[in-house]
Amino acid sequence: METVAQSNIGMYKQPRPFYMVFFIEMWERFGYAGLQTVLAMFLVKSIGMSDVEAFAIFGAFYAMVNGYVAIGGYIGDHILGTKRTIVLGGITLLIGYVIIGLAGADKMSVFTGIACVAVGNGLFKANPASLLSKIYAKDDPRLDGAFTLYHMAINTGAFMAMILVPMLGGRFGAQTGFFVCAAGLVxxxxxxxxxxNIVKDIDSPPGKLPLPKMKLMVIIVGVIATIYLSAWMLxxxxxxxxxxxxxxTGVFVRFFYEAFKRTGLERSKMLAAFVLMLEAIAFFVIGQQMPTSLNFFTINNVEHTVWGIRITDPESFQALNPFWIIVASPILAYFYSYFGKQGKDLTIPAKFATGMVCCAVSFLVLVLGIxxxxxxxxxxxxxxxSSYFFSSVGELMISGLGLAMVAKLVPxxxxxxxxxxxxxSSATAGVISGKVASFAAVPKGMTDSxxxxxxxxxxxxxxxxxVGIIALLVLALVPVLRKMIHEQN
Known part of the structure; x- marks a missing residue:
């Protein structure tokens, strides 16, 4: 495996392959975030669903989007190679956005396009991060900062999409917005x-071997079958x-099998990673309220004027999330690097706990505002x-560092x-988030604020x-997890 050794270069002077991965992920997330921003409201306005139905479909879609990532990660690690799987996933995503753009109000065509996006995301999503992890040595002090900036790439693409897709969709029709999503994948x-060529020597072991054509054909057939199965499941x-x-169950049985094959600190780190993934489920449930319950609250009960400027497409307020992340990411990345070099940085469990506290505050702020x-x-x-500020900082502490946690704690x-x-774990949260969002579902036809x-x-x-109760539990676990990660015995 080829990695970039530690050096004394500055936080923002990452190796060249980092920037290539940065832009691949930025434009892919542009497409996905554009769809996510308008999907629930599109299901209500164009397909005629109730709030509860739209939230349930969105939750199932989000579960598929994330549930298939483990399969895509396995294909990238063990069958096709990381880079080939990225390309296959990107093409599948592109086809999905085009199908939704052409579907109009035909429900099954929309579901087929949504399923295509879910499968394409599953193929794509794990592999840029996996490629990124191969660029650095595990003890490189830039690793936390690199993944934080990588998370900023995700949100740079999301910010642009959350402004453009609702705006263009509102003026020229929802289908136009979906074609804009497709442009991101191009x-x-x-x-x-x-x-x-910048990453020509960086890949998983199968990616360094000749392309297995028969295996590729089997995977393509499997992708097509999974798309149709997913559309039916919706x-x-x-x-x-x-x-x-x-x-x-299968994925986590395999994870535990691999963990208990190992001994000592290596096993302990893998088990700590599992506990942190469980903690993250609560965050993902809350994070998915942004395109569902929080978005509908913004449309129905929030003033749409900022500094005297009327926002005609209130779905665009979701861009506050990537805006705050773009602002906060380089600041946090700097502090992680600065304190890390002095050995004073917070541990990952402490950062997760701090993030959960921020998420709890983000909703209590809304309660106060109401x-x-x-x-x-x-x-x-x-x-x-204000609510988006706290939830975005929480996201950086949890989701933004989740991939760095994996890169540090597992072989x-x-x-x-x-x-x-x-x-x-976020797929599991997708199912739960749809049910949680239903707490905020407004009866069909009710429009009075x-x-x-x-x-x-x-x-x-x-x-x-x-979330506040969960945050307290997470805080109590910090000392235990710190010992699991750092103590040799």
Whole structure:
């Protein structure tokens, strides 16, 4: 395996392959974030679903998006190679966005396109991060900062998409927005093709061997079959939930099998990584309220004027999440590097705990803001800005460092698979998030802001208190996990 050794270069002077991976991920996330921003509302307005139905479909889609990542990570690690799997995933995603753009209001065509995106994401998602982990030695002090900046790439793409897709979709039709998503994948694939020589010697072992054509054909047939199965499951959600449970059980049985094959500190680190993945489920449940319950609250009960400027596409307020992450990422990356060189940086468990506290605060801020609503039942947009700030910092502490956690705590040959397991935890959260979002579901036909306000108050109060309790439990676990990760015995 080829890695970049430690050096004294600055935090922002990452090796050249880092920037290539940065832009591949940025443009891929542009496409996905654009779809995520408008999907739930598209299902309500164009397909005629109720809030509850749209939240359930979105939760199932999110579960598939992340549940398939473990499979894509395995294919990249053991069958095709990391880079080939990135290309196959990107092409599948591109086809999915085009299908949704052409589907109109045809429900099954929309579901087929959504399923294509879910499968394409599963193939793609784990592999850029796996490629990134192969660039650095495990003890390179730039690793936390590199993954934090990598998370900034994700959010740079998301920020642009969350502004452009609702805006263009609102003016020229929702289908236009989906074609804009497809354009992001074109740019991602072009970046890889034009700059692939930068990472020509960096790959998983199968990627350094000749292309196995028969295996490739089998995988392509499997991809097509999985797309049609996934589209069918979106109309049979109980089956989707059972399949997720079966896949999740299989993945974590394999993870524990690999952990207990090892001894001492290596095993202890893998078990600590498992505990942190369980903790992350609570974060992902809350994070997925942004395109569902929080988005609908913004549309129904938040003022849409900022500094005297009227925002005509309120879905675009979701761009506050990547905005805050872009602002905070380089600051946190600097402090991680600065204190890391002095041996004073917070441990990953402590960062996860801090992130959970921020997530709890983000919803309690909304509860407080709702108590200040005006006579029309509208809340000042600045409460929303504050809520997004806390949730975004929490995201950086948890999701932003989750991949760095995997790269640090598991053996190199298990990185791709474990990244898939990390995303499987967010798939589990997808199912839960749909049910949690239903707390904030407004009855069909209710449009009066004064009537919807108490619904959101009760929902966000439950979310804030629930995450607050989990945050306290996570804080209590910090000393235990620190020992598991650092003590040789």
């Amino acid at each position: 740019l991602s694939l072009c970046t890889f093709v034009f700059y692939r 109309t049979n959600l109980a089956v989707a939930h059972w399949l997720l449970a079966i896949v999740g 108590t200040t609503a005006n006579a029309q039942g509208l809340v000042s947009v600045w409460w929303l800005v 190199q040959e298990m990185v791709g698979f474990t990244i898939g397991a990390w995303y499987l 004064l009537q919807t306000l108490p619904i959101y108050f009760g929902a966000f109060m439950k979310m804030g208190i629930g």
